[in-house]
Amino acid sequence: xxxxxxxxxxxxxxxxxxxxxxxxxxxxxxxxxxxxxxxxxxxxxxxxxxxxxxxxxxxxxxxxxxxxxxxxxxxxxxxxxxxxxxxxxxxxxxxxxxxxxxxxxxxxxxxxxxxxxxxxxxxxxxxxxxxxxxxxxxxxxxxxxxxxxxxxxxxxxxxxxxxxxxxxxxxxxxxxxxxxxxxxxxxxxxxxxxxxxxxxxxxxxxxxxxxxxxxxxxx
Amino acid sequence: xxxxxxxxxxxxxxxxxxxxxxxxxxxxxxxxxxxxxxxxxxxxxxxxxxxxxxxxxxxxxxxxxxxxxxxxxxxxxxxxxxxxxxxxxxxxxxxxxxxxxxxxxxxxxxxxxxxxxxxxxxxxxxxxxxxxxxxxxxxxxxxxxxxxxxxxxxxxxxxxxxxxxxxxxxxxxxxxxxxxxxxxxxxxxxxxxxxxxxxxxxxxxxxxxxxxxxxxxxx
DNA sequence: CAAAGCGCTGAACATCCGTTTAGTGTATTA
DNA sequence: TAATACACTAAACGGATGTTCAGCGCTTTG
Numbered sequence: 001x002x003x004x005x006x007x008x009x010x011x012x013x014x015x016x017x018x019x020x021x022x023x024x025x026x027x028x029x030x031x032x033x034x035x036x037x038x039x040x041x042x043x044x045x046x047x048x049x050x051x052x053x054x055x056x057x058x059x060x061x062x063x064x065x066x067x068x069x070x071x072x073x074x075x076x077x078x079x080x081x082x083x084x085x086x087x088x089x090x091x092x093x094x095x096x097x098x099x100x101x102x103x104x105x106x107x108x109x110x111x112x113x114x115x116x117x118x119x120x121x122x123x124x125x126x127x128x129x130x131x132x133x134x135x136x137x138x139x140x141x142x143x144x145x146x147x148x149x150x151x152x153x154x155x156x157x158x159x160x161x162x163x164x165x166x167x168x169x170x171x172x173x174x175x176x177x178x179x180x181x182x183x184x185x186x187x188x189x190x191x192x193x194x195x196x197x198x199x200x201x202x203x204x205x206x207x208x209x210x211x212x213x214x215x216x217x218x219x
Numbered sequence: 220x221x222x223x224x225x226x227x228x229x230x231x232x233x234x235x236x237x238x239x240x241x242x243x244x245x246x247x248x249x250x251x252x253x254x255x256x257x258x259x260x261x262x263x264x265x266x267x268x269x270x271x272x273x274x275x276x277x278x279x280x281x282x283x284x285x286x287x288x289x290x291x292x293x294x295x296x297x298x299x300x301x302x303x304x305x306x307x308x309x310x311x312x313x314x315x316x317x318x319x320x321x322x323x324x325x326x327x328x329x330x331x332x333x334x335x336x337x338x339x340x341x342x343x344x345x346x347x348x349x350x351x352x353x354x355x356x357x358x359x360x361x362x363x364x365x366x367x368x369x370x371x372x373x374x375x376x377x378x379x380x381x382x383x384x385x386x387x388x389x390x391x392x393x394x395x396x397x398x399x400x401x402x403x404x405x406x407x408x409x410x411x412x413x414x415x416x417x418x419x420x421x422x423x424x425x426x427x428x429x430x431x432x433x434x435x436x437x438x
Numbered sequence: 439c440a441a442a443g444c445g446c447t448g449a450a451c452a453t454c455c456g457t458t459t460a461g462t463g464t465a466t467t468a
Numbered sequence: 469t470a471a472t473a474c475a476c477t478a479a480a481c482g483g484a485t486g487t488t489c490a491g492c493g494c495t496t497t498g
Contacts, residue, residue: 026246153372164364186361193412
C-alpha cells in the first residue's frame with residue numbers, strides 16, 4: 001500500500017547495494033539482486049548494462065551518500081572523527097556496510113573516497129592542533145591517513161568488533177548516540193594515549209628511520 | 220611431515236592461499252588454483268574433497284603460520300604489538316595477505332584466531348601496565364580488542380595504506396625492519412596520544428554512557 | 439488511429455563453475 | 469609375476485552465471 005517513491009532503477013541499485021554489502025560483489029548474482037528488487041534479471045541489465053556497470057553505479061551512489069552525510073556533519077559542528085558521524089545517520093547503515101565490504105576489493109571510486117576522507121581528517125586535525133584539542137605532530141598527513149584507515153578498518157571488521165566489544169558500528173545510532181559507548185569509551189581512552197613516553201622512545205629506536213632525539217608534549 | 224612439505228598437496232594449498240589472498244575466495248576458481256599449482260582441477264578435489272574443504276585447510280594452515288610467528292615473537296622478547304611481528308617474518312607475506320582478505324568473510328577459524336590475538340594483546344597490555352610501559356585503563360579487554368582490530372584493519376586495508384603512506388605492511392620486512400618506519404613513526408605518535416585531556420572529556424560527555432568524572436581505576 | 443517509445447518479461451544463449459567418472463601410468467606389495 | 473594402491477588426468481556432467489533477444493502491454497506522440 002505504501003507507495004515506494006523510488007524509481008525501479010533506484011530500487012534495483014539499492015537492492016544491489018544491500019546484496020553487495022551482505023555477501024560481497026563476486027558472491028552476489030544478478031538473479032539474487034533482481035529477486036530482491038522484485039524484477040526480472042533482464043531488467044537489471046536493461047537499466048545498467050552489465051554487472052560491472054551496476055557495481056560502479058553503486059560505488060558512486062554510496063560515495064554520494066557518504067559525502068552528503070559528511071558534509072552535514074561538518075556543517076553542523078566539529079567532530080574529531082567524520083567517520084563516527086556516519087553511524088549516526090539513518091541513511092548510513094546500508095552505505096556503511098557497502099563501504100565495509102568494497103573497501104577491500106580495490107575500486108578506484110572507493111579509493112578516491114578514502115583519499116577525500118583523509119584530506120578531511122587532515123583539515124580537522126590541523127584545526128584541532130590550532131585550537132589545542134589535538135597534539136601537534138611531525139607527520140600531519142600520515143597521522144590523518146592512519147587514523148582514517150584505522151577508523152575504516154574498524155568498519156570493515158565490524159563483525160569481529162561486534163563479537164568482541166558488543167557493538168556493531170555499522171548499525172543505526174541516530175536514535176541513541178550513547179549506545180555506541182562500548183566502542184567509543186575505550187577508543188577515546190586510546191586516543192588520549194596508551195603508551196608511556198619511555199615506551200615511545202624505545203619503540204622509536206627500533207622502528208623509526210630518523211631517530212627523534214626528543215620532543216616534549218603533554219596533554 | 221618434514222619441514223620440506225612441498226608435496227603436491229602442499230603446493231596446491233599454497234597456490235590456493237595466494238589466489239584467495241589476491242582475489243578473494245568467491246572470485247577464485249578451482250581451475251585458477253590448479254593452473255597456478257600446475258596440476259589438473261580434478262587433483263585439487265582429489266586431495267581436498269571440495270573447494271570449501273580446501274578453504275578450511277587454507278584457514279588452518281595460515282592460522283598455524285601466524286601462531287608460530289607469534290610464538291617466536293613472544294619468546295624472543297616483548298613487543299607491544301604482536302601483529303607487527305608478522306611483517307618481520309619471511310613466511311608472513313602470503314599469510315598476511317590471506318588474512319587481510321578472509322578477515323571480512325566470516326570464517327569461524329579466522330574469528331577464533333582473532334580472539335586469540337585479542338587475548339594475547341590483553342596479556343601484553345596487562346604486563347605493559349604493570350611495568351609502567353602502558354597507561355592503565357578502565358576497559359582492559361575492550362582496549363586490547365580495539366587495538367587488535369585497528370592493527371588488523373590496517374592489514375586489511377593495506378592497499379589504501381600503501382597508497383597513502385607509501386608502505387605496504389603485508390610485504391616482507393625481515394631484512395630491513397626500519398623500512399616500515401613510514402607507518403610505524405606516526406602510529407607510535409598516535410599511540411602516545413593525539414587528543415588532549417579537554418577533548419577527551421568533551422567527547423566522553425557526548426558518547427560515553429557512564430560519564431567518568433575522573434579516571435583512575437584498577438580492580 | 440497508427441506509429442513509436444519505454445518499462446518490463448520469459449526463454450534461451452554461451453560460458454564458466456564445482457564436481458564426478460573412468461581411466462592412465464607408476465611404484466609398492468604379496 | 470600378479471595384484472594392489474596411489475598420484476594424477478581428460479573428459480564430461482549438471483547447474484549457475486552474465487547476458488541477449490524477441491516480444492509483451494502501456495503510454496506518448498504525430
